[in-house]
Amino acid sequence: MKRRHLPPVLGALLLLALSLLSLSSRRRHHLLLPRGPPSQHAAEGGDALLRRLAAADAGGDQILAEAAALLANASVFSFPSIGNRYRLLYLRLPYRANATAAPRQRAVSRLRVPFVTVPDDAPLLAAFRASLRSFLLARRRGGGEAGDDVVTGGGVAMGGLAAAGLLGRAGKKKKRFPTCAVVGNSGILLGAGHGPQIDAHTFIIRLNNARIAGYAGDVGTRTSLSFVNSNILHRCAARSATTTPGGCDCHPYGRGVPLAMYVSQPAHLLDALICNATATPPTSPFPLLVTAAWLDAVCARVAKYYSMRRFVAATGEPASNWTRRHDERYFHYSSGLQAVVMALRVCDELSLFGFGKAPGARHHYHTNQKKELDLHDYEAEYQFYRDLQERPETVPFLDKLPGFKVPTVKLYW
Numbered sequence: 001m002k003r004r005h006l007p008p009v010l011g012a013l014l015l016l017a018l019s020l021l022s023l024s025s026r027r028r029h030h031l032l033l034p035r036g037p038p039s040q041h042a043a044e045g046g047d048a049l050l051r052r053l054a055a056a057d058a059g060g061d062q063i064l065a066e067a068a069a070l071l072a073n074a075s076v077f078s079f080p081s082i083g084n085r086y087r088l089l090y091l092r093l094p095y096r097a098n099a100t101a102a103p104r105q106r107a108v109s110r111l112r113v114p115f116v117t118v119p120d121d122a123p124l125l126a127a128f129r130a131s132l133r134s135f136l137l138a139r140r141r142g143g144g145e146a147g148d149d150v151v152t153g154g155g156v157a158m159g160g161l162a163a164a165g166l167l168g169r170a171g172k173k174k175k176r177f178p179t180c181a182v183v184g185n186s187g188i189l190l191g192a193g194h195g196p197q198i199d200a201h202t203f204i205i206r207l208n209n210a211r212i213a214g215y216a217g218d219v220g221t222r223t224s225l226s227f228v229n230s231n232i233l234h235r236c237a238a239r240s241a242t243t244t245p246g247g248c249d250c251h252p253y254g255r256g257v258p259l260a261m262y263v264s265q266p267a268h269l270l271d272a273l274i275c276n277a278t279a280t281p282p283t284s285p286f287p288l289l290v291t292a293a294w295l296d297a298v299c300a301r302v303a304k305y306y307s308m309r310r311f312v313a314a315t316g317e318p319a320s321n322w323t324r325r326h327d328e329r330y331f332h333y334s335s336g337l338q339a340v341v342m343a344l345r346v347c348d349e350l351s352l353f354g355f356g357k358a359p360g361a362r363h364h365y366h367t368n369q370k371k372e373l374d375l376h377d378y379e380a381e382y383q384f385y386r387d388l389q390e391r392p393e394t395v396p397f398l399d400k401l402p403g404f405k406v407p408t409v410k411l412y413w
């Protein structure tokens with residue numbers, strides 16, 4: 001019944017989601033890359049070695065360990081705040097300073113939530129653990145079980161869409177979008193006047209809720225999907241908890257525009273639940289998709305491969321020395337990279353705007369942020385985008401995805 005009231009973009013997104021699902025269900029076996037004996041590696045050429053090293057995902061292992069610790073030992077504890085309209089809610093994990101010290105509780109997350117709409121501590125913890133379980137299951141498989149969910153690798157935040165009757169309705173037919181634009185946030189967009197060109201695409205993805213008001217001429221005005229990392233959801237959920245009725249004011253492009261999110265910290269699955277619980281009609285449940293596990297795995301490999309390749313070329317050191325430059329546990333692809341790989345999967349033609357740097361250009365078009373985050377290697381990611389445009393056949397890992405063909409990619413500065 002609810003389907004009739006769906007904004008067109010949600011319908012389109014459903015199809016996008018389903019096509020990702022159909023990939024993820026076939027995907028599992030291919031992600032297990034060969035790990036041959038050392039003697040075999042000695043004979044490997046440079047590129048094969050890079051591919052093999054890039055397939056190890058220390059950051060992904062770290063996230064799995066965090067999720068497992070939360071599932072086993074996390075507690076939720078809250079108490080009234082601000083005249084009983086809100087609760088201050090703590091997600092806690094026990095820790096010991098050393099082997100003999102008594103365990104103490106560490107706050108992993110602290111959130112102010114409306115008193116009535118968010119479930120009590122016990123049911124909230126139960127729902128959070130259910131989310132963690134699906135998340136772990138999908139990641140350990142390297143894909144997602146068909147029927148689990150759509151874009152996601154966990155029945156998790158997707159539960160909301162399932163509840164709205166969105167799943168299992170559109171059949172298996174794959175929908176592709178004729179023209180897509182992913183709009184990066186680089187300052188090179190300022191003054192380039194790409195706005196109308198961006199708006200002319202069928203499907204437009206924006207990143208990390210970057211502001212568009214005041215920048216129409218350079219970045220356009222239309223948005224089909226807002227792609228964020230879970231830190232963004234966490235921050236805006238915390239910030240808007242008391243300022244916006246219902247909280248979770250995380251929709252700068254309109255409350256009907258869905259969010260796709262990748263999970264950078266498993267604790268953020270709690271934010272997703274809380275946002276879903278506080279969403280009010282007409283956006284109830286919260287239009288939030290969690291991206292599939294296969295997407296995380298492929299993006300981690302691509303980002304590490306290009307970063308290693310750049311490191312080897314720049315320093316002449318062996319690829320195995322790459323960890324001297326980057327802490328493997330925290331090295332991560334940017335939101336833009338995952339949005340681009342997702343779009344590659346569902347678009348016939350993909351245009352990239354606002355990826356790149358120029359002397360004197362701001363890091364972000366919409367902020368004055370000077371410093372880049374160390375955990376990304378943007379130069380390496382730009383090389384990946386150039387390869388997508390100029391020599392897609394050389395891009396590793398994507399060719400291992402069943403039925404994956406890199407569409408025409410155009411980079412605009």
Ligand SMILES: *[C@@H]1O[C@H](CO)[C@@H](O)[C@H](O)[C@H]1NC(C)=O
Nearest residue numbers: 068069070071072073094103
């Ligand atoms: C949960 O806590 C127990 C007791 O401190 C600990 O032994 C165990 O390793 C923890 N589980 C995880 C998955 O971290």
Ligand SMILES: *[C@@H]1O[C@H](CO)[C@@H](O)[C@H](O)[C@H]1NC(C)=O
Nearest residue numbers: 096097098099100101102104
């Ligand atoms: C372990 O931690 C406790 C409490 O913080 C402290 O009193 C004790 O000295 C510590 N022991 C060691 C061996 O560091």
Ligand SMILES: *[C@@H]1O[C@H](CO)[C@@H](O)[C@H](O)[C@H]1NC(C)=O
Nearest residue numbers: 156157159160163276284285
């Ligand atoms: C999201 O909210 C809807 C109702 O508002 C509920 O039916 C659904 O179970 C929720 N999903 C999750 C994952 O909490």
Ligand SMILES: *[C@@H]1O[C@H](CO)[C@@H](O)[C@H](O)[C@H]1NC(C)=O
Nearest residue numbers: 315316317318320321322324
């Ligand atoms: C690789 O790193 C090690 C230290 O981890 C260093 O001793 C070695 O010189 C590096 N290799 C080259 C070729 O620079």
